Structure formats: C-alpha cells, structure tokens
Amino acid sequence: MPQLPSLDALLAAAHVVALPMRVKFRGVLEREVLLLDGPAGWAEFGSFPEYDDDEASRWLAAAIEAGWEGFPAPVRDHIAVNATVPAVPAAQVPEVLGSFDAAGTVKIKVAERGQTLADDVARVAAVRAALPMAAVRVDANGGWSVPEAVTALTRLAEFDLEYAEQPVPSIEGLAQLRRTMRAGGVPVLIAADESVRKETDPLAVARAGAADLIIVKAAPLGGVRRALNIVAAAGLPAVVSSALDSSVGIRAGLALAAALPELPYACGLGTVSLMAGDVVRDSLVAADGGMYLRDVAADPELLERFAAGSSRRQWWLDRLRRCYAVQRP
Template sequence: MRSGQITDVEVIRVPLRSKFRGVSFREALIFKGSERYAEFSPFLEYEDQESSNWLRAAIEFANTGLSKPIRNKIEVNATLPAVTEDEIAGVLLPFGKFETVKIKVAEQGEALVDDVARVFATNKLFPRQKIRLDANGGYSVKQALELLQKLDGLPIEYFEQPVETIEQLVELKSSMLAMGLNVKIAADESIRKASDPMLVAASGAADIAVLKVQPLGGISSALEMSKQMALEPVVSSALETSLGISQGLFLASLLPSLDYACGLGTVSLLATDIAKNPLIPVNGFLEVQEVELDQGAVRQLRVDSARREFWHQRLDRCLNLL
C-alpha cells in the first residue's frame, strides 16, 4: 500500500449531546487520500480484524473517484437514544422535520417497561411519524415478542436486529407469523459482524438489510453485498462525523432502489462536527455532497499524545491486515 494514500493524519475526539449505547464521545482518525479526506472510526472495543474493514472503506473513499449518483438527496430518519421520557423532545429537536424515528431499545440496565414507555411517549409527541425499533441484538425471542405485542397498533415500520443470532431471528419471524404480528425484520449486526454476511438472507431471517459503509469495507463492497443478498436495503451510519456520513450518503445515492429513509442524520447527535458544511438534515433530507473539512474544528478536537499514539498504532496494525 502506497504511503501517499494516507497523508495529513489527525486524531479527534467529538462529544455527543446524549449518551448513545453507553458512548459519550466518538474518536476518529482522519486522513487525506489522493481524492479527498476520509474517516477511520471503528469503536474503541473493536478488534483489529474487524476494524480493518473500516480502514479499507476509508482508504477506498479517500482515493477513488465517485460515481454519478442515481439520486441527489436522501431522506433520513431521526434517531432516539435510550433517554428518559422528559428528554425525548429535546433530543429529537436538532433533527428538525422527520417522517420516521428510530428508537433504541434493549439498552443495558433498562427494563422492557422502560422501552415500552419510551416508544409510547415518542408516539404521543409525534403521532404521525413512523417508528423503527433497534435492539442491537439485545432481546431474547420471548422479550422481542412481548415488546411487539405491547406495541401492537403503533405504526412500527420495522424491528432492527431484535435478537442476536440468525437462529433466533428465524425463530422470531416464525413466532411473529403464528401470532399475526406483521412487522418487518431488519438485520444489522447479523450482516456487518457475521463471518458470512450472506447467511441472514439465505436463511430467510430478515426482510431488510442495514448497510453501513465502514463496517462493510467500503461503498463498492456494500453495493455488491446488497445486490447478492436481494433484501430491501437501508443505509445507516456508525455514529460518525459528517466525513464518515458522506460515505453513507454516496452509497445511498447509488443503490438501484431505496424505499426507506436512511439512518444518516446522526450528526445531529454530536455536540460539534468537523465539516464546514455539516450534514444536518433539512426538511428530512440530506443533499448528496462531499464534505469540506473545517481545519479549525479539527484543531480544537485534537486528542492528546497518548490517544494519538493509540490510533497511529491501530492504523499500522490494521494496514498490515489489508
């Protein structure tokens, strides 16, 4: 790999407005390639093998010309972390207008009753908006069924990764059919963390594929994967800065069909950003565009020397795996 593909390396830490899956900040290594800047931001607990996919995606984006988009703007959903009922309105305010809200459930330390209350409270505040549930694989089949029964009658668009394994997803879908619970299942972790990401489609375990560019190794890889899986696609973020979100935007712009609002509005969850043109939704949409880096913001968000060393070593290890 040529050294010219990765230059002008910076490491930043961006605070979040509210805790998200226990995370209160995001760290990222950003660099310049032959075409543009890119972001490498696997979560801190990820091992090098998994993180190397994120680096492959960043290198591709930084050093490859972009194809002409099929669509120039992408509808996005709002995203609600596992907050209290009193916090819901304030957390969703930065998203502006939206037609769909994804609600995080199955948070560690929370009970099913908390999730039910959060969903009903959100529906009361936004009665016309569609609802998505995202459990990140945190429920058992029994708990997922119980939640759906309690929420029956609400406008649930789909349930994202309700349980952990493909076997559990198959069992859940079968039980839902028998109980008359007509809600689509979306697979996230069962695709991006699987040794065989095609298995979820082959098993009939999901209706929708959640595509995340960095975890899937890049735009070209995600496009090919979506084509082979033949599930309905939706593109989502990995809680990135605008630099990372732009990769997802270009993926969404290139999918042959896209019938769902995408989870790419998550810059609204950050307390600040590193773009001169931050990718904040306007009237529920994001314009497909490249991001211009705000060097002043980058300087303000630089990490200390110990964190820089951590990320530089991580970069070197992941490069050796490509």
C-alpha cells in the same frame, strides 16, 4: 482492487479527533475517529475501540476507498433520513427530537442494558405522541432473547412500527423470531444489522430467511462498492445507516444510499445531530427530513479544536498500522 496507498501516505494524512456528544449514545459521550486527507477527498476510519484488528481493517478499507478512489456514480441526489432517539427517559424525547428538522421517520433505541420494557414502551409512546404521523422503527442491537423479543414487539406493535432492527443477536434467533411473529399475526418486519455487518458471511441472513430487510453501513462492510455488491446479492430491501460518524463518515453513507438502485426506506444518516462538535463547518444534518448529496472537507480550525490527546492519537496511529497490515494482499 486499486493499489493501496503506502502506510507512510496514510500516516501523513491522518488527524485524530474526539467529538463530544449531546447525549450518551452507544455508551459514549465522546466519539473518537481518525480522519484521512486523501487525494480523492476526506475519509474517516472510525471503528469502535473494542473491535479487533480484523474487523477494524474493513473500516480502514472503506476509508481508503473514500480518500484514494472516490465513490461510484449516484442515481439520486436527495436521501430521506430518520431522526434517532437514544435510550433516554421518555421525558427527554421532545428535547432529542428538537435536534432534528422535520423528521418523517424516527428510529428509537430499545433493550438498553439496565432498562425495562416499560422504559421502552414509554419512550416509543413519547415519540408517537410527539410525531403521530411519523414512521417509527426500533433498534434493539441484539439486546433481547427470542421470548423477550416476542413479548416486547407484540407490545410495541400497537405503535405501528415500521420494523424492528436486530431484535435478537443471532441469525438463527432472527429466523425463529420472524417465524413466530408471522404465526402469531404480529405485523412487525424484522431488519438485520449486526447479523450482516459483523458476520464473516454477510449474506447468511438472507439465505436463512431471517430478515425482511437489511441494514447496511459503508464502513463496517469495507466500503461503498462492497456494500452495493452485498445488497445486490442479498436480494432484500436495504436501509443505509451510519456508525456514529462525523460528517466525513456520513458522506460515505450518503454515497452508498445515493448509488443503490432502490431505496424504499429513510436512512439512518442523521446522527451528526446527536453530536456537540464536528470537523466540518457546514455539517451534514437533515433538513426537512432529508439530505442532499454533497462533498465535505474537514476544517483546519475544527481539527485543532477537537484534536485528541497525544496518547489517544498514538493509539489510533498504532491501530492504523496494524489494520493496514491486514489490508496487504
């Protein structure tokens, strides 16, 4: 592992921003991240506020890799990207899809707290009506029990789902659901997300036969190189996704997608389109359903425009200090 930059170097390179969202996503209308201007390029430390320091320290490791080591060599320079539809009312689906350019694949949030299966069905139906030829996938973020997931996915299967992402919370639940779906002849593949990135052992899901494919995110897994190793060891197809990043964070996701030996599915790296602000002038958003690999740099005027308040900046700097301590060998 390369030598860590000093804490003073990280603090000197830090900028904290609060980026407004076009629609509520993951329960937030403003996305805070800490950006680092490193010698190898701009990097993003954006672990969600509720994550503890041990988990957040992996996000800092990914940022240090991006800003002080750089990314591994790519094997492709164009990445297919899906559109993302949050848990909005069905009537709002056309407006959300209008933020994405020529999407051939759409990921739809389902199992939102306070909503019903009827809401999910209506939302998926609206996407299918708007884009009858698109590949459609759903993401429950572990919001269903196994019986609820069986009912929901049996119902949603009529929309020809590509796969269902993290329909239930646990690895054991995923394995049980996968067996039940196969036995019942329900043709929906199961993808694991949280069961990979939030587990102490990210390979446990593969050993348990709990998924047909895995979702990988560079930041939560500790960086591009560690994520590549996890995919290789898991032996399952992988989809690269974002964690509601600015264009700086999306650049790391593109680096991961570009370096994977195989990339059979469109990636979930188009979430900057859900934001009403960014730190890059030429944002990393999809055109014709994909993105070309390129470097980005934060713009000083945008950093100033979206700078977080002093108390939030201090909160992030204190968090950086704590997570840096976890990074020490």
